[in-house]
Amino acid sequence: MNVRTKILVLMMVLAALPMSSNAQTPEFPMGWNMGVDTETDAPPTFDLDLEGKATIEFWIDNQNLYSLTLEIEYDIPFDGSVNGPDTVEVSSQSNESFEFSVHGVNVASFTAGISDYFTIDATVTAWGPTPATPGDSKDAEGNLTIPMVVDLAVDLAEPTGPMNAGTTTSLAATVSNSGNAADSVFKSTITDSCPLLEISGEDDLENIAIEANGNMTVFLNISSSASHPTKNCVIEISIQSKGDIDAGRSETADSAEVTLRVVEDRGGSGDDGDNDDNSQSNSDDSDEGGDVVSQNWTPLWPGAVIIAPILAAFNRKKLL
Numbered sequence: 077m078n079v080r081t082k083i084l085v086l087m088m089v090l091a092a093l094p095m096s097s098n099a100q101t102p103e104f105p106m107g108w109n110m111g112v113d114t115e116t117d118a119p120p121t122f123d124l125d126l127e128g129k130a131t132i133e134f135w136i137d138n139q140n141l142y143s144l145t146l147e148i149e150y151d152i153p154f155d156g157s158v159n160g161p162d163t164v165e166v167s168s169q170s171n172e173s174f175e176f177s178v179h180g181v182n183v184a185s186f187t188a189g190i191s192d193y194f195t196i197d198a199t200v201t202a203w204g205p206t207p208a209t210p211g212d213s214k215d216a217e218g219n220l221t222i223p224m225v226v227d228l229a230v231d232l233a234e235p236t237g238p239m240n241a242g243t244t245t246s247l248a249a250t251v252s253n254s255g256n257a258a259d260s261v262f263k264s265t266i267t268d269s270c271p272l273l274e275i276s277g278e279d280d281l282e283n284i285a286i287e288a289n290g291n292m293t294v295f296l297n298i299s300s301s302a303s304h305p306t307k308n309c310v311i312e313i314s315i316q317s318k319g320d321i322d323a324g325r326s327e328t329a330d331s332a333e334v335t336l337r338v339v340e341d342r343g344g345s346g347d348d349g350d351n352d353d354n355s356q357s358n359s360d361d362s363d364e365g366g367d368v369v370s371q372n373w374t375p376l377w378p379g380a381v382i383i384a385p386i387l388a389a390f391n392r393k394k395l396l
Contacts, residue, residue, distance in 0.1 A: 108138045108166070110198050112218045113173060120218035121191065126225060128156065128181030134196050134216055135173045138166040142204035147211075148174075149199075153192035153220055156181040163201070178220065187288075188224035188257035193217050226319040227254040228261065228286075228329040232311065238337035241272075242302030247334065249313055251281055252291035260285050262318040270309035270338065272301035278313060298336070306340045 113133040114120035122130045138144045144166045150158045160176025178194070200211035233248040253259050264278040280294040298311075314331035 106139055106141075108136065108140060108144055108200075108212075108214070110134060110136045110196070110214050110216050112196070112216045114218070121221060122178075122218060123221045123223055124154075124178070124181055124183055126183060126223060128154075128179060128183045130178045130220060131175060132178065132194075132218065133173050133175050135171055136164065136166045136198065137171040138168060140203070141168055143167050144200055145202035146198045147201050149197040150176065151195040151197070152178055153194060154181045154183075154186060154222070156220070164198075181220075181222075183222050184225045184227070184254075184256050186222045186256060188222055188255075191219040191221045194220055222256070224259075224319050224323070225256045226259060226317045226323075226325075226329065228252070228259055228315060228317045228319075229254065230264075230313055230315050230330045230332050232313055232332045232334045234334055235336045238339050239298070239300060240339055241300050241304035241306075241341045244297065244299045245336075246295045246297055247311070247336075248293055249278065249281065249296055250291055250293040251286060251315060253286040253288055255319065256288055257319070258285050258287050259317055259319045261315045262321045263316040265314050266296070266311070267314075268309055268311045270300075270304070270307055272304040273309050273311075273336075273338065274299045275311065281315065283318075300338050302341055304338050304340060307338050309336045309338055310334075311336055 111134065112120040113135060120132075122132055124130050136144070136146065146164050146166070148160065148162055148164060150160060152158050156178045157180040158176055158178055161174055164172075164174055166172050176196075195215055195217045197213060197215045199213040200208045202208055202211075229252050231250045231252070233250075235245070235247065239245045251261055260283055261281045262283075264281045266275045266278045268275060275296055275298050277294055277296040281292070284292055286292055296313075310333055312331060312333040314328050316326070317329040320327065320329060
């Protein structure tokens, strides 16, 4: 092997040896950080419930070689209050979570769907056993969102008086929205205690947007059969809110009822067999006075009281 070849082999061996003197020691992660727990990568957003409450967690990651003591302050929107730790301690080389709750937000006084930031501020007050003055500070934030408050109410106007059997009348039904967003009646249902009574028009309340603090009124058409007995009929209306349905709730939003007096038609010459049933119904449902809307009889002429004795005397003379 010549000299030139030996030099090339030596250079290759040297190149293969580790360069320990030039190797860099890896940096150990230091410092601390904080954030708000969230299940997604999106900015943390929390919906307040209908009572104006929410529970939130935040984390503090301490990668220092000593523990940290931190003072915590909260800034809550919508005039809300908070229950949570004022001071926390995080061990070295650890990531710890802490919980606080928001409460006292009057969600009905804010428009549904609006959001505002909350902020958590953490300030280091001690590095291990050594007080920190001034201390390092960091903060984390998220959103609080106002929920939709469903508050539909329904009202039936009181009847102005009794109705005759075989006639029609109407009742005003009013739906008002005291919630914090536009809403509508998903379903309106009418029931009554009299089978010979027919009521329609309640579906005119459905699927009409009612703005917050607004209302709408429709008139229900009421028809009674000519053979309807005298009876107190209880009419009830109930409504479901579309806001409830969209939120997965199927309960009744509100209901109202009134009593309508139906008076039988006494001017007809119906079958006497039906009158027995009507008489029994009248006995069960009659009230004192004010029920008879029309009667089929003619009052006696006052002059008949004078003429009757004269005619009787004249006929007696003829007999004698």
